[in-house]
Amino acid sequence: xxxxxxxxxxxxxxxxxxxxxxxxxxxxxxxxxxxxxxxxxxxxxxxxxxxxxxxxxxxxxxxxxxxxxxxxxxxxxxxxxxxxxxxxxxxxxxxxxxxxxxxxxxxxxxxxxxxxxxxxxxxxxxxxxxxxxxxxxxxxxxxxxxxxxxxxxxxxxxxxxxxxxxxxxxxxxxxxxxxxxxxxxxxxxxxxxxxxxxxxxxxxxxxxxxxxxxxxxxxxxxxxxxxxxxxxxxxxxxxxxxxxxxxxxxxxx
Amino acid sequence: xxxxxxxxxxxxxxxxxxxxxxxxxxxxxxxxxxxxxxxxxxxxxxxxxxxxxxxxxxxxxxxxxxxxxxxxxxxxxxxxxxxxxxxxxxxxxxxxxxxxxxxxxxxxxxxxxxxxxxxxxxxxxxxxxxxxxxxxxxxxxxxxxxxxxxxxxxxxxxxxxxxxxxxxxxxxxxxxxxxxxxxxxxxxxxxxxxxxxxxxxxxxxxxxxxxxxxxxxxxxxxxxxxxxxxxxxxxxxxxxxxxxxxxxxxxxxxxxxxxxxxxxxxxxxxxxxxxxxxxxxxxxxxx
Numbered sequence: 001x002x003x004x005x006x007x008x009x010x011x012x013x014x015x016x017x018x019x020x021x022x023x024x025x026x027x028x029x030x031x032x033x034x035x036x037x038x039x040x041x042x043x044x045x046x047x048x049x050x051x052x053x054x055x056x057x058x059x060x061x062x063x064x065x066x067x068x069x070x071x072x073x074x075x076x077x078x079x080x081x082x083x084x085x086x087x088x089x090x091x092x093x094x095x096x097x098x099x100x101x102x103x104x105x106x107x108x109x110x111x112x113x114x115x116x117x118x119x120x121x122x123x124x125x126x127x128x129x130x131x132x133x134x135x136x137x138x139x140x141x142x143x144x145x146x147x148x149x150x151x152x153x154x155x156x157x158x159x160x161x162x163x164x165x166x167x168x169x170x171x172x173x174x175x176x177x178x179x180x181x182x183x184x185x186x187x188x189x190x191x192x193x194x195x196x197x198x199x200x201x202x203x204x205x206x207x208x209x210x211x212x213x214x215x216x217x218x219x220x221x222x223x224x225x226x227x228x229x230x231x232x233x234x235x236x237x238x239x240x241x242x243x244x245x246x247x248x249x250x251x252x253x
Numbered sequence: 254x255x256x257x258x259x260x261x262x263x264x265x266x267x268x269x270x271x272x273x274x275x276x277x278x279x280x281x282x283x284x285x286x287x288x289x290x291x292x293x294x295x296x297x298x299x300x301x302x303x304x305x306x307x308x309x310x311x312x313x314x315x316x317x318x319x320x321x322x323x324x325x326x327x328x329x330x331x332x333x334x335x336x337x338x339x340x341x342x343x344x345x346x347x348x349x350x351x352x353x354x355x356x357x358x359x360x361x362x363x364x365x366x367x368x369x370x371x372x373x374x375x376x377x378x379x380x381x382x383x384x385x386x387x388x389x390x391x392x393x394x395x396x397x398x399x400x401x402x403x404x405x406x407x408x409x410x411x412x413x414x415x416x417x418x419x420x421x422x423x424x425x426x427x428x429x430x431x432x433x434x435x436x437x438x439x440x441x442x443x444x445x446x447x448x449x450x451x452x453x454x455x456x457x458x459x460x461x462x463x464x465x466x467x468x469x470x471x472x473x474x475x476x477x478x479x480x481x482x483x484x485x486x487x488x489x490x491x492x493x494x495x496x497x498x499x500x501x502x503x504x505x506x507x508x509x510x511x512x513x514x515x516x517x518x519x520x521x522x523x524x525x526x527x528x529x530x531x532x533x534x535x536x537x538x539x540x
Contacts, residue, residue, distance in 0.1 A: 056430035077431040078279060082355045086374065108351065109342070113384050119342035121333065122306075122326035128355035128375030154380040165378035168399040172374070 005227045007181060007253040008033060008246040009236055010200045011140075013228045014184045016041040018093055018136045018177045019049055025133075026050040026058075026076075026084060028092040032249045034138045034179075036065060038093075039240045040232060052076055065241045082128065088172055090133040093179075094126060098151040099137060101193045101214045103175035105130075105156030113153050126155035131162070134174045140249050142180035144213040159192035181250045182208050184225055189217050198225040202253055256421045257477045261291035261525055264446040264476045268292070268411055271320075273301040275361075275407070275442055277414030277435035278487060281307040281330045281495055283427075285415035285448050287483035287525050289313065292413075294524070303407055305357065305434070307487060308503065311337030314346060315507070321348040323407065325357050329500055336507035352404070353381055360407035361434060364441035369406055376402035412442035415484045416468065417492055418458065419449040423474025426458055426466050429490035439473045446476040448483045450492050482529055498539055499532060 005013070015037025019027050027038035027049045039062050042049040050073075053059050058074030076084065084090055097120055098106040105126060111117030129135050135156060139146050154161055162169040177197075178185040184198045195217040196208060201224050209216060228236065236246070265288065268274065278284035289309045299320045304310050306327030313319050315337040327338035341347060352360065359371040372391050382388050382402070391403040414435040417428040425447045427435070439445035447469060453460075458467060483489075486496040486503065506516035520531045 075430075078354075078433060079358060082358055085355065108380075113351075113380070115345040116342055119334075119339040121328060122324060123351055123353055123379070123381055124326045125354040127353040127377075127379040127381055128373075130379075131374050131377060153384070154378070157378040161378040166400060168374060168401055169378040171399075 005233060006247065007200060007202070008250040009228055009233060010225055011179060011181060011250050012036045012040060012236055012246060013232065014179045014198070014200070014225050015093060015138060016044070017184070017226070018179065019046050019091060022046055022049060022091050024048040024050065024089070026052065026090040028052070028090055030092070030094050031138050031140065032065065032245050033140065034093040036236060036241050036246055040235055043235055043239070044232060050074070062240070064239065064243075065245050066243065082125070085125065085128050085132050088133050091136065091176070092129050092133060093136040093138050094129065094156065096137045096139055096146060096156070098146060098148050099139065099178065100148060100151050100158060101216070102158035102160040103156070103187055103194065104151050104154045104158035104161055105137060106151035106153045108153040108155050110152055123153070123155040127157065130157040130173060130175065131169055132172050134176045136175070136177040136179070139178065139180040142182040142208070142211045144211060147212040147214060149214050159187060182211060193217055195219070196222055198223050200225045201227060254422045254471070257423050257474060258421050258452065259476045259478055261287050261448070261478055261480060264288060264478050265291040265295050265297065267444060267446070267476065268295075268297055270297050270299045272410040273303060273408070275409040275412040275438040276302060276304040276309045277412065277433060277438045278307060278309070278484070279305045279431070279433045280326075280328045281487045281500065282431075283415050283429065283433060283484050283489050284309045284487040285413040285483065286485055286487060287480035288413045288415070288446065288448050288478065290521065290525060290528060292318070293521060303409060305354070306335065306338060308335065311335040311507065314338055314341035315513070317346070319347040321350065323350040323352065323357070325352055325354040329504060331495065331497060332500065332504050336504050340507070351381060351384055352376075353379070356381070356402065356404045357407070358434060358437070360404045361437040361441045363404065363406035364408040365437055370403040372401040373404055374401055376404070407441060409438065409442035410444070412438040412445040413448075414438055414445070414469070415448045415480075415489065417450050417489065418453050418461070419447050419477050420455040420458060421452060421477055422455065423447060423469070423471035423477050424455065424458060424467060425449065425469035425474065426462070427468045428462055428466060428492070432468050436468050439469045444475040445469070445473055446478065447474055448478040448480040450481055450483065450489060452477065452479045480525060485529070485532060496532075499535060502535070
């Protein structure tokens with residue numbers, strides 16, 4: 001009776017998978033679909049995850065997007081959050097204005113840093129995140145503007161830069177997943193460059209390659225991203241995101 | 254014990270052009286906006302501003318008062334990009350020392366501890382090191398031999414923070430969920446000024462919440478300013494939330510020079526009382 005998953009719902013599932021097997025760590029999702037994904041992971045295959053209210057509280061329940069938590073299980077003000085990053089007990093899924101094939105990410109500015117064409121957020125916590133806890137990325141619109149040969153400012157550190165900087169940089173460095181509206185990606189190649197891990201249903205390899213501004217590693221056989229089960233779809237639609245905010249972040253393909 | 258109460262003008266009167274000023278709060282949350290507005294009305298300029306940036310940074314940049322900004326971001330939270338900050342950066346209006354959020358925290362912490370730097374595993378391999386060529390690394394003297402970023406102390410000439418309550422001596426209390434880094438700002442500064450929603454008797458400080466909410470100590474405080482709604486339009490939980498309607502009007506006006514002149518005339522040309530009256534009138538119109 002459940003209708004087929006929308007593209008947004010497949011993205012939610014792909015994001016949720018980033019936290020599979022993560023254990024008792026803080027899931028820090030940035031963006032609507034990663035937030036739904038983290039909650040789905042907690043309600044299904046990763047019950048030990050810690051979640052925040054987006055501010056200073058660790059919440060003990062799993063409220064719908066936009067609803068207030070009713071159970072508080074801990075206190076996590078910004079300074080403790082930054083310290084938690086250094087402990088490694090966190091898996092963050094950040095956004096990326098630019099991302100290269102080694103996993104270097106930019107959210108600071110476009111153009112020359114000394115006088116940018118477009119000033120964006122600033123580096124925020126990307127440098128500390130990438131060197132201390134597993135980091136994944138979420139890109140709601142996969143395009144050549146985001147997936148570039150070279151990012152204008154390295155905020156989040158990729159594999160090549162970490163390796164060049166030495167053991168202190170590589171010790172806890174791990175870029176785990178990249179999820180976009182077209183597919184899921186990882187860096188599980190000998191040279192640690194971005195690889196197409198799965199295609200969202202209805203997407204072709206050519207489409208992904210065309211929307212990517214650098215050569216992707218594409219295996220001979222590329223599976224489709226696992227679609228949500230009926231139970232997972234019900235959780236997404238009725239429990240976590242009854243207002244359908246996910247469809248605004250990734251409109252139906 | 255000293256009574257340190259003063260007006261916003263008196264607090265800002267202690268500042269000088271060319272100073273390094275730390276501003277507490279985070280993004281569009283619990284910013285000492287009444288003190289920032291007093292600073293906008295003064296002839297002080299050429300500032301180095303150290304801030305987890307919100308509209309404090311935007312307003313000071315728009316007024317041409319910032320020579321150098323030390324920050325990891327500037328945002329209005331519910332509106333991701335601070336419009337004056339982005340415009341100022343795009344026209345090269347000030348020098349930027351762009352640090353990671355954690356580097357910033359450890360820079361303040363080094364200053365509090367009167368240390369020259371703190372070693373930290375952030376910044377390495379990122380372009381933060383490239384765009385800040387003055388940053389150095391340090392090698393662990395122990396067997397691990399790790400090479401880490403040495404974040405220099407962010408020592409401040411003055412700090413401005415906003416809290417929910419304070420007594421006249423400068424003991425300050427936050428009642429919201431997050432202290433942000435306000436105590437670090439105050440302790441990293443040669444002089445600190447706290448504005449607050451309400452001044453209360455010292456004996457009443459624990460009436461609303463427990464002792465762990467007493468965030469800043471009078472030994473680090475030089476002035477106490479009572480400014481009800483003084484963090485407006487940023488949030489000051491639990492006393493009030495961010496004024497989203499006003500923030501939208503601010504961001505809208507900031508995108509166009511003419512609209513901004515009209516906005517500044519309406520809201521920023523008078524003193525703090527005039528500002529609060531103009532805000533009340535704004536909401537009457539919106540209703």
